[in-house]
Amino acid sequence: MRPLVLYLRSRAAPATAATVLGCAVALWALGLAIDHPQGRVLTALLTALAATIALAPGLAGADPDLDRASAIAWPPRRAAHIVVAGAVVAALLAATALAGQQMAGTGHIARNVAGLAGLVALGAAVLGAARAPLLPVIWTVLVLRYAPPMGEPPTRPAYKIMLTWMVQPPDVRSATVTAVALAVAGTLAYAVLGSRRS
Amino acid sequence: MVRAVSAAETAATSYAWAIHAQALRVRAGRRMAVDGLDLSMDTGVHGLLGPNGAGKTTLVRSIATVLRPAGGTLTLLGEKVNGRIDLRGLRRQIGYLPQEFGYYRRFTVREFVEYIAWLKEMPAAETPGAVQRAIERVGLADRADDRMKTLSGGMVRRAGIAQAIVNDPRILLLDEPTAGLDPDQRLQFRALLRELGVDTCVLVCTHLVEDVAAACTDVTLIDAGRLVFQGLPTDLAAAASSDVGADTGAADSAAERGYSAILRRHRERES
Amino acid sequence: MGARILGIELRRSVAMPAALVIAAVGVFVLFASNPPYRSWMELVVVQRDIMQLTWPLALAAGAWQGIRERRSRVEELIATTARPRPQRVLPVATAMAIAAVVAYLVMLAGGTGHLRHPDGYFPAGAVPLIALGALALVAAAWLGLAIGALLPSPLTAPMLVVIAFLGLAVVPPMLRDQDRGEPGAVLLLPFLQGPRDGGYELQVLSARANLSQALWLVAVAATGLALLAAARTATRVAALLPVLLGAAIAVPAMPRQLAAAWVADPRATEVVCTRDEPQVCIARMHSYALDELSGPARQALSVLAAKLPPAPTRVMLRTFGDGRDDGRPPADTLLAFVSPDDDVLARTPDDLVEIMLDGAGVPPCPNLPGASPGKVISGGSRPDAEARYLAARRAAGAWLLDRDPEPARAGEELDVTLARQALDALHALPADRQRARVAALRDAERTCAPGDRLDLLTGTSGTR
Numbered sequence: 001m002r003p004l005v006l007y008l009r010s011r012a013a014p015a016t017a018a019t020v021l022g023c024a025v026a027l028w029a030l031g032l033a034i035d036h037p038q039g040r041v042l043t044a045l046l047t048a049l050a051a052t053i054a055l056a057p058g059l060a061g062a063d064p065d066l067d068r069a070s071a072i073a074w075p076p077r078r079a080a081h082i083v084v085a086g087a088v089v090a091a092l093l094a095a096t097a098l099a100g101q102q103m104a105g106t107g108h109i110a111r112n113v114a115g116l117a118g119l120v121a122l123g124a125a126v127l128g129a130a131r132a133p134l135l136p137v138i139w140t141v142l143v144l145r146y147a148p149p150m151g152e153p154p155t156r157p158a159y160k161i162m163l164t165w166m167v168q169p170p171d172v173r174s175a176t177v178t179a180v181a182l183a184v185a186g187t188l189a190y191a192v193l194g195s196r197r198s
Numbered sequence: 199m200v201r202a203v204s205a206a207e208t209a210a211t212s213y214a215w216a217i218h219a220q221a222l223r224v225r226a227g228r229r230m231a232v233d234g235l236d237l238s239m240d241t242g243v244h245g246l247l248g249p250n251g252a253g254k255t256t257l258v259r260s261i262a263t264v265l266r267p268a269g270g271t272l273t274l275l276g277e278k279v280n281g282r283i284d285l286r287g288l289r290r291q292i293g294y295l296p297q298e299f300g301y302y303r304r305f306t307v308r309e310f311v312e313y314i315a316w317l318k319e320m321p322a323a324e325t326p327g328a329v330q331r332a333i334e335r336v337g338l339a340d341r342a343d344d345r346m347k348t349l350s351g352g353m354v355r356r357a358g359i360a361q362a363i364v365n366d367p368r369i370l371l372l373d374e375p376t377a378g379l380d381p382d383q384r385l386q387f388r389a390l391l392r393e394l395g396v397d398t399c400v401l402v403c404t405h406l407v408e409d410v411a412a413a414c415t416d417v418t419l420i421d422a423g424r425l426v427f428q429g430l431p432t433d434l435a436a437a438a439s440s441d442v443g444a445d446t447g448a449a450d451s452a453a454e455r456g457y458s459a460i461l462r463r464h465r466e467r468e469s
Numbered sequence: 470m471g472a473r474i475l476g477i478e479l480r481r482s483v484a485m486p487a488a489l490v491i492a493a494v495g496v497f498v499l500f501a502s503n504p505p506y507r508s509w510m511e512l513v514v515v516q517r518d519i520m521q522l523t524w525p526l527a528l529a530a531g532a533w534q535g536i537r538e539r540r541s542r543v544e545e546l547i548a549t550t551a552r553p554r555p556q557r558v559l560p561v562a563t564a565m566a567i568a569a570v571v572a573y574l575v576m577l578a579g580g581t582g583h584l585r586h587p588d589g590y591f592p593a594g595a596v597p598l599i600a601l602g603a604l605a606l607v608a609a610a611w612l613g614l615a616i617g618a619l620l621p622s623p624l625t626a627p628m629l630v631v632i633a634f635l636g637l638a639v640v641p642p643m644l645r646d647q648d649r650g651e652p653g654a655v656l657l658l659p660f661l662q663g664p665r666d667g668g669y670e671l672q673v674l675s676a677r678a679n680l681s682q683a684l685w686l687v688a689v690a691a692t693g694l695a696l697l698a699a700a701r702t703a704t705r706v707a708a709l710l711p712v713l714l715g716a717a718i719a720v721p722a723m724p725r726q727l728a729a730a731w732v733a734d735p736r737a738t739e740v741v742c743t744r745d746e747p748q749v750c751i752a753r754m755h756s757y758a759l760d761e762l763s764g765p766a767r768q769a770l771s772v773l774a775a776k777l778p779p780a781p782t783r784v785m786l787r788t789f790g791d792g793r794d795d796g797r798p799p800a801d802t803l804l805a806f807v808s809p810d811d812d813v814l815a816r817t818p819d820d821l822v823e824i825m826l827d828g829a830g831v832p833p834c835p836n837l838p839g840a841s842p843g844k845v846i847s848g849g850s851r852p853d854a855e856a857r858y859l860a861a862r863r864a865a866g867a868w869l870l871d872r873d874p875e876p877a878r879a880g881e882e883l884d885v886t887l888a889r890q891a892l893d894a895l896h897a898l899p900a901d902r903q904r905a906r907v908a909a910l911r912d913a914e915r916t917c918a919p920g921d922r923l924d925l926l927t928g929t930s931g932t933r
Contacts, residue, residue, distance in 0.1 A: 019624070039639045050631045057623050133627035138494070141634055145498055145522040262549045289551040300542030304481045316474050317550035317557065325473075361546075 011058040011081075020089055023051035028096040042144065045112060045166055049140050051089045052116040053133035058085070059121065060129030060195035067194070079191035086117035086183070108170040115165060115179030116140070118186030125189040128196040140166055213276025216240050216369055216399035217261060223269035223423075224253070224260045230268065231256035233423035243395035245410030245417045245431070246403040247457060253423040254403045255297055258371050261401065262294040275368055290319050293367035297374045297403075299358040303347035307338055307357050310346055314361040332364040335390060337383070351378035359387075363394065370400045376409055388413035411435065411453040419460060426464045434460070474560045482537070482561060484568035487530035491572040491606075495523050496579035505585040508754060511669040512580050513595040516573075517602050520660035523576070525633035527569055527609035528616075529626040534565060535617020535697070536625060555698035562611060562694055569606035573599070586757040586814065592734055594673025598661070601679065604686045605659035611693030618697060619705075656682050656723050656730065657716070670754040671737050671788075678730035681722035688715020738788060748783035755786065755807070758814050762786065765821035769803060772822075772869050773830055777908055781830060797915055803830035826869045828862035829907060834917040853883070860887035861922035862914075865907050867892055887923060894927040 008014075027047040034040055059082070061067045067074065090113040094106045116136045123132030143164045161174045168175035217239040224232040231253040248254045259265045260272060263285050272279040274288055301310055311329045320328060333342045336356040341349060346357060355378050362370060376384050384406075391413040394400050404410060410417055411431045419427035419434075427434070431453065438455035479485065498519050499512075506512040538544055547557070577599065581587055617625055641655055656678055688711045695708035724730045742750040743759055749766045751759055766784040773780035781803040789808050798804040805825045816824075863884060867873060873889070895903050910925050912918075 034639065036639075043635060043639055046631050046635045050628060053627045053631070054624060056627075130623040133624070137627045137630050141522055141525070141630060142494065142498070144634070144638065145502070145519065259545075264545060264548050286551045286553070289549060292549060294546065294549045296545050298542060298545070300544070300546060302481065302537070302541050302543065305477065309477045309481065313474060313477060314546070314550065316471055317547060317552045319551045322471060322473075 010061060013058060016054050016058050016085075019054035020051045020092055023047050023054065024092045024096050026050075027093060031096065041167070044109065045140065045144075048089075048093055048109060048112045049116055049136060051093060052086070052113055052120055053136060055082070055085050055089065055117065056120050056124065056129055056132040058129075059124040059132060059190065060197075064195065064197040074194060075191040078194060079187050082117060082121045082187050082190055086113055089113050089117065105170055111170060111176055111179045112166055114183040118179075118183035121186035121190035122182070124195045125186075125193040126196060132195075143167055213273070214238075214240075215273070216275055217401070218273040219270065220273075221270035222257075222260070222267055222272055224256050224265055225268045226253070226256040226265070231423055232260065234270070235420065235423060235425055237418065237425065237428075239399055239401065239418075241395070241397060241399055242415035243391050243400045243402060243413055245414035246401055246420065247405075247407065247410060247417060248420040248426075249461065252421045254420060255373055256423075257420070258294075258373050258401065258403050259296075261369065262292060262371050263289060286319070290365065291368040293362035293365060293370045295355075295358045295362040295372045295375055299354065301346050301354065301357070304345060306343050306345050307333060307349070307360070308342045310357065311361045311364050315364045318365045320365050328364050328366070332360040335363065336360045337386060352380060352383060355379060356383070356387075359390075366398075368398060370394060370398050371403075372400065373403045374405070375402060376404065376406055384409065407434075407453045407457055408451060411451070419457065421461060421464060427460050471560065475563055478560045478564040479567065482564050483530060483534045484564040487527075487533070488568035488572035488575070491523055491526050491530065492575040492579065494526065495519060495572070495576035498522060499576070499580040500583050503583070505583050506580075507585055508589055508670045509584065509591045510595055510673070512584055513577070513598050513602075514661060514669060516577060516580060517598060517659075517661035520602065520605060521634070521637045523572075524605060524609050524637065524659045525630045527572070527606045528613040528633050529630045530568075531565055531610040531613020531615075531693075532617035532626040532629050533613075534561065535614040535619075536621035536623070538618065539621030540623075554700045558614075558697050562614060562697060565610040565614060566607045569610045570603045573603040573606050589757040590670070590737060590754040592673055592737060594734060597679045597683075598674060601682055601686060602659075602661075604683070604690065608686050608690035608693055609659070611690055611697060613693075615693050615696035615708075655727050657685055657720070659686070671734060672731045673734040675724065675730050675732045677722065678724055681719045684722070685715050685719035688712050688719070691715075740785065740787070742783075746782075750783065750785040752786070752788050755788070761814060761818075762821065765818045765825065766803075768818075769822050769825040769830065772826065773803065776869055777829060777904065777911065784825060786825075797917060798831065800915070804832045805830070806832055823866060823870065826866040828914055829865045829869060829911040831911055831914040833858070833862065834914060856883040857887055857921060857923045860884045860891060861910060861926055863888040864891040864895070864923075864926055865910050868895055868903065868907055891923055891926045 024047075027044065030043045030047070031040070034043055090110045093109050093113065119136040119139065120132050123135035127134060143166060158174055161168060161172060162178045165175040165178040170176075215238045217237065219235055219237040222232055222235045222237070223230055226232075231251075233253070235253075235257065237257075246254050246257070256265065260267055260279075261274065263274075263279060267280050275291060277288060279285070279288070302313075305313065308329060311332055312325060315325045315329060316322075330339075330342075333339055336359050338353060338356055338360060341353060346354065349357065355375065359372065359375055362372065376387055379387060388409060391400060391402065395413075395415060402410065402414065411434070414431055417427070417429060417431050417434050418425065434456040435452035436456065437459045438452045495516070499516065502519075503515060506515065538547065550557075613626075613629065616629065637658060637660060641658065661674075692708055692710075692712040692715075695711060696705060699705040699708050737752065737754040739753045740750045741753050741756050741759070742748050743763060747763075747767055747770050749759060749762050751762065762784070769784060770780060770782065779800070782801045784803045784805075785798070786805055786807060789806050803825055805827065807824065860883070864887075867888065873892075895906065898906070906926050910922055913920065913922060913925060
């Protein structure tokens, strides 16, 4: 138990938890304030994004060389880190549904958090922990500007649905597949490569 | 090479000491790290020794005007520091190399030294020449236009020394300046120190007693925030002869043994 | 401040890379989210509209730069230097400001590649819009710098993007009133939405809206800079003063409703003419088409000269809704109308001749039904009186060109059927009688005499 506690403290888990909690509270509060349906979906997505990128700084230890030189096997631990962290974020955000009106369904939140967390992990592997949020943030913001969440039926070509997976309604299969693929790819990349040192 | 002096400096100085502390007390976090220290230093190279936690770095930081004294008086270049709001004039004449030297990784050496020179309000016309001089004096002339993130640890340290001396300061504070320097560079650095000590008050805070013995004109030893010993390096070595300690061996230098002896005697006296 | 230090900051800070990223993202969105822009005004307004996206990015870039001191651990060293903080932050603030302006202008330059007519009318009213857009980006960069210096966490920049985007994208729809549109206070937000009916070419933002927005943005920028330069808590709180003052002054100065901020641009509908014969005149906003128009104009005039003398000697093309009420055209002018969003250049020369000769070169009469036939309600067809009027004009044009009326588009079947009937009736007559009837139609149109034009052509009521 103690090694786990030390590990969490070394990765600034308390600060991250506080941030994620703050995002969950914000989600609940905004849920009370906004009743425009598009606005609710948009806000839910952006809050999920904020909560997920809070995980980014914790993906790298303070000294990459020290971690690299250690005897323990990192890949399974890193994979566990991102998976558990993502699950906790999703659970916290979905729990706001218990406290008030749901902005977006549990499946919707879970899908978004999974895909975004995968992107954060991928970003950490490619760009380093400090710059990891760039990937999910720029993608989401571009999608939101270019194709705002209209709730249109998915009659558009498949690649467009995959590119805008985060704003698709929860029952669209290709969007869910994309999110899962991103989650898996990100977790694998992060587990194998670790955070790129900047 | 002598540093450039201004007319104001060649006029007779109205103060006796460059650094003068009386019953100085400085807080570091919650501890009173410097507790009733009396110190007087003028032109020359002064070594500052002491065990870890003795308050060396806190003392240096208070002289650098990073920390404000909590009690006593600190007079730098004839001006009292306590309670002064405007330290600009004083800071223009101070050079400081912190123990944890942070720098802008993307800047080149020349750009970084130039930036610090600008921060110290050096006249713009003099800056390029002074920067070049400083870089040459520390031996980084061939790496002057390389980014600082490409330098090795010792070179970064030397760049730190360059930024400290760029404005030809009257008080030069160097905290662990030789960390990471190879032996040849340390010899060159000692020569630089001797050169600087001719007209500047240099305070070198270090654990490397050999550097102190070789380059300094006098040695100050502090422990637990108080002054323990101030005198010539030869006095420090002389204190070793009367010491028969179990920890020391024949290969340990006289200066180190003397340091140990003085410290032990002081602690025995205190308790 | 030191030009050398500014140069160092420009080279080594995040200013230029951030400018590149923001410009690239902006150009991508400009191209990808809209079909080619029909006018400069549309491009300029859309570039302001996408500030929903680029403003948060600029904020984040500022924040990324602002955390530099803490991240590099240079704070202790800098604390021992002489220069006071306001002077110290000036070079980096200037560098970020330059980067913001450059990013905005490069975005505009890139966006001109998506302009349909780059040599078209560039309204003077576009300049304040561009300037204020650049100013808004500068304000974002400075605010970001200040926030980054205050909260030097690696999460600051991405969180700012999310929070700012949330604010910009979610707040306006909440404030929108279905009937009256957004309140004028929406001008407080850096991005700008175009006029509700999309008539970009004809409108500019009023001076009052521009000035109040400029005041507000200057206040925001000043607050950002003051926050950055503040060293103590007291000065930081004082730094919030400009933004409060700015809001207090600017919000009452803004127009009540956003729709009221868009005013007509008189210069856009001013008429410019070619210099050589035959003289062709067109609204300034379509001036890019002047060259292409001379061929069809010449053809139309020659047709009229041959078949229906005395013919006009110049051609004028105006737009529906340009607000000019000049009455009927003189006898020497062939006047035809196009709608504002019509891309004149996309029409074939035959199309243009047909437009010109519709109604024998005389525009529809305002007092008769069918005067503004621009928009057809889909799924319905025109009321009969309107259809007859338009059919008569169409038939006249077809007679002049000696061809059948164009195949019907949706809703125009009745027009075309009637026109064909009238044309057949006309062709049954001897040539001089045909000419007389068409001339009668033209005279009736010129004076806007009441009466059924179709009857004029088919001779059911008092012919010559």
